[in-house]
C-alpha cells in the first residue's frame with residue numbers, strides 16, 4: 001500500500017510518498033515560494049539524485065499538479081498510475097474544537113474545516129486549497145485529515161481553559177489547543193516501544209524543540225497539559241516567538257507606540273521578532289546562537305539561558321502535574337541536535353531523578369537513544385520525530401478501519 005502525505009503551508013507544498021509495508025519513503029519533495037516569481041521545486045526519490053528547478057506555481061493547485069506529474073513521470077516517477085496511491089494524508093495545523101481525531105474528508109468535514117479558517121488564518125486556507133487540488137488531481141482517491149491539535153484534545157478543562165470571562169470560550173472558542181500533536185504522539189509511542197512497556201502504563205514529558213517549541217505532559221498515552229495555547233505563540237521561548245509574557249505588556253505597547261494599534265504589527269513583533277532573535281538581536285537560529293555564545297556574545301548567552309530556563313520550568317511543572325515521570329523525551333531540530341541545550345536543560349534536576357550522562361549526550365548520532373545515567377530514575381531519551389510517517393499511519397488506520 002502506498003500513501004501520499006501532503007503538508008500545505010501558506011506558500012509551500014511538502015510531500016512524502018510512503019510504501020507502507022516497509023514504512024519507507026519512496027519519494028519526497030517541496031514546492032516553495034508558491035505565488036512568487038522565484039518558485040522552485042526540490043524533490044528526490046529512492047535511488048535518484050536530488051533535483052531542483054525553478055517552476056511556475058501561481059497557487060497550491062498548480063503546485064500539487066507539479067507534484068503529481070513528477071510522481072507519474074515515465075523516467076523519474078515513482079508510480080505508473082494514480083490508483084497506486086491508496087489514500088492521501090493531509091497535515092492540518094489547527095482543528096479547533098471541531099476535530100478531536102483524524103477524519104476521512106467529505107462535504108461536512110470540508111465545511112467544518114472552513115469554519116476553522118478564522119482560528120488559523122495563515123494555515124487553514126492553504127490546507128483547504130491543497131485538499132481541493134488533490135481532489136482534482138487524484139479524483140476518487142480518499143483523503144484523510146490529521147490534525148496537529150488532535151492529540152491534545154484529551155486535556156482536562158482546568159488545563160485548557162483560560163481564566164478570562166467564560167463567554168469568550170463559548171462565543172469565540174478561546175482555549176488552549178496545543179500544537180505539534182503529531183510529533184508528541186509519535187515520540188511518546190516510540191518511547192514506550194524503546195522502554196518495552198505499554199504506553200498506557202507510562203508517564204512521559206515530551207520536549208519538541210525546533211523553531212517553534214512545545215512541551216507536553218503525557219499520562220497513559222493521553223495529553224494532560226501542553227505549553228502552546230490558543231495559538232503556537234504561548235509557552236517556552238522560541239526562535240522568533242516570545243512564548244509566555246505578561247499579557248498586560250500588550251495593552252501597554254498599544255498605548256505607548258502608535259504603530260502597535262494595528263494588531264497585525266503586534267503579531268509580527270511577538271511571532272517573528274522576539275524569542276532568540278529579539279533578545280540576541282542576532283538570529284532566531286539556535287546554531288548561530290550556540291556559536292555566538294562560544295565566541296563570548298553576551299546577548300546571545302542571555303537568549304540561550306532564557307530558552308533553556310523556560311524549558312526547564314515547564315519540565316519541572318509537568319513533573320509535578322504528573323506526580324513523577326518515567327521518561328523525558330527530546331525531539332525536533334534543537335532537541336535532536338543540540339547537546340548543549342539538552343545538557344543545560346537537564347542540569348541540576350537530580351532532585352527530580354533526572355540525571356544526564358553528559359558524555360553519551362555529547363556523542364554525535366542521528367539515532368534514537370537513551371542519554372541518562374544508569375542511576376537516573378527518569379530515562380532521558382532522544383527520539384528523532386517523524387510527523388510524516390505518523391500522518392501516513394493515521395491515514396492507513398482511518399482507511400482500513402483498524
Ligand code: ADP
Nearest residue numbers: 209210211212284285286287332333334337338
Ligand atoms: P521547525 O520548527 O521549523 O520544524 P526544526 O525542528 O527543523 O524547525 O528546528 C530548527 C531549529 O533546530 C533551529 O533553531 C536550528 O538552529 C536547530 N538546530 C538544527 N541543528 C542543530 C544543531 N546541530 N545544533 C543546534 N541547533 C540545531
